[in-house]
Amino acid sequence: MSTTTPSAVRAEPTRALDEDTVCAAFQRTAAEHPDDVALRMPGDPEGITWREYGERVRAIAEGLSSLGLRRGDTLALLLTNRVEFHLLDAAAIHLGAVPFSVYTTSSPEQIQFLLRDSGARMAVTEDALLDRLEKALRGEPELDHLLMVERLAEVEDRREPGFDFEASRRAVGPDDLLTLIYTSGTTGPPKGVELTHRNLLAAWRGMDAAWDLPNGGASVISYLPSAHIADRFSSHYAAMLFGHSVTCCPDPRQIGQVLPDARPTQFAAVPRIWQKLKAAVEPAVPAWALDTGRRAVALEQRGEPLPEELRADRERADMLVFAGVRQRLGLDLCEVAICAAAPVPPEVLEFFHAIGLPILELYGLSETSAVATANPPERPRIGTVGRPIPGIELRLAGDGEILLRGDSLMRGYRNRPDKTVEAIDAEGWLHTGDVGVLDEDGYLRIVDRKKELIITSAGKNMSPANIETALKAESPLIGHACVIGDARPYNVALLTPDAETASAFVAEHGADALPAEVAAAVVRANARLARVEQVKRHLLLDDDWTPGGMELTPTMKLRRRPIEQRYAREIDDLYGAGPG
DSSP states (O other), X not given: OEEEOOSOOOSSOOGGGGSSSHHHHXXXXXXXXXXXXXXXXXXXXXXXXXXXXXXXXXXXXXHHHHTTOOTTOEEEEEOOSOHHHHHHHXXXXXXXXXXXXXXXXXXXXXXXXXHHHHTOSEEEEOGGGHHHHHHHTSSSOOOSEEEEGGGHHHHHTOOOTTOOHHHHHHTOOTTSEEXXXXXXXXXXXXXXXXXXXXXXXXXXXXXXXHHOOOSSSOEEEEOSOTTSHHHIIIIIIHHHHHOOEEEEOXXXXXXXXXXXXXXXXEEEEOHHHHHXXXXXXXXXXXXXXXXXXXXXXXXHHTTOOOOHHHHHHHHHHIIIIIHHHHHHHTOTTOSEEEEOSSOOOHXXXXXXXXXXXXXXXXXXXXXXXXXXXXXXXXXXXXXXXXEEOTTEEEEEOTTOEEEEEETTSOSEETTOHHHHHHHBOTTSOEEEEEEXXXXXXXXXXXXXXXXXXXXXXXXXXXXXXXXXXXXXXXXXXXXXXXXXXXXXXXXEEEEEEOHHHHHHHXXXXXXXXXXXXXXXXXXXXXXHSOGGGOEEEEEEOSOOOOBTSSSBOTTOOBOHHHHHHHTHHHHHHHHHTOOO
């Protein structure tokens, strides 16, 4: 089964999208919105305007050029989410250089690999991360320059005789590299995804055609790691193309506090963020209001009109309850709410749809410049990741693997032509490694990663991700879940508590109550699962799985093989005890 969308996009896209490079689009956006706020930190009412953004990019570009950064060179950025990241990255692309970000959770060994693989000769970091970078630089690779962001003014003050900024940025072409995105590396060293200006612009043209996005006046928050394509796509590059105002949140754990400060009109988050936001406000929502919202959502999902009485009840609930909930979250101005990167429990989506904040699920990879499918705002379908955006072709292989083709597909993996050929076949189809199904209207539902499907000893196939999603949906106390069952007689699960939620629960109920509460959540999840999918035994670990550690990638994907190796004894004990 396959579905294909036309490669043409809307006849009159927003003006910046007419440009053929991101730096040209940046210049047009800065000229069109000179007095609008471009970049700010929480609590800063003024921030940096687009005029100032453009002026500082020009000055930093000249400073970097005077230090030897040239067209095609790579610039490593080890920075938290801060205004200077945007300035440095934008300045580098105007030189035709290739800036890329390093996860701030990376170990010195991981940083060393990225510097060597990328060929970086220059890096920028900040005081809090300097020690880690210096450890990575012991021995090889060597850098020509290691710059501190706290001394960025010194770079801006440098002058290079004969430097021609306009000539430099006009020399950048659509097929020049824009950035490198290093994959999380769940089963080996990360691969550097090479994305060009053409790739990124194609992806945003497709999104613009699908969603008819506003030009100027929007606001977003940059809080996800800039090393991940999601943050670059939804905040950094989106601002350059549409004139958004970006609020930088250096600590993603503080996103709940930053939301009311920034009050974004567009907000993208991973499922865990949406789950936490739901847990924070749901107890205060009256049952009658939530029931009203959910009944309305159920009818809308079936494509049925709302009876007048229900419509009136929903308006009353919105006026008396939901508007206040959205304001409490800091999402009262949000027009576009997005969820991507991992499976999300349907109950979470239904809750936000019910309170008047419909979340649109997307699907994409670093290799597709962040997005390939998206739910249409006018007809989102809960439980799916929508339909291919204009410019993307999608078909399913015989085994259900999702194949994608279009101009937004990466140029290839850096220094890995063998892996590039494995990923993209001779006809230009990217083999994603994800398994999906298409409904009669062309909406895509993700089943799981092809290599992570569980096949029990009885020959039953199932998705561990779906089971893990069901477990986490039953209690905010469950931070992470890893289901094991491949070639085994039944499924077991390793669970870790959510540090913040569990701490509050223990303070109120005592430590002894936590295992029982989690066990009850497992029972509830099992009641919703097919018998073969059910978790027969589980273990609540004391360990804290942190992004970038042994158990999780920086983007919080499970490292299944290392987990099974680390907890081999505990897993054997779960099976040795027999099913519960």
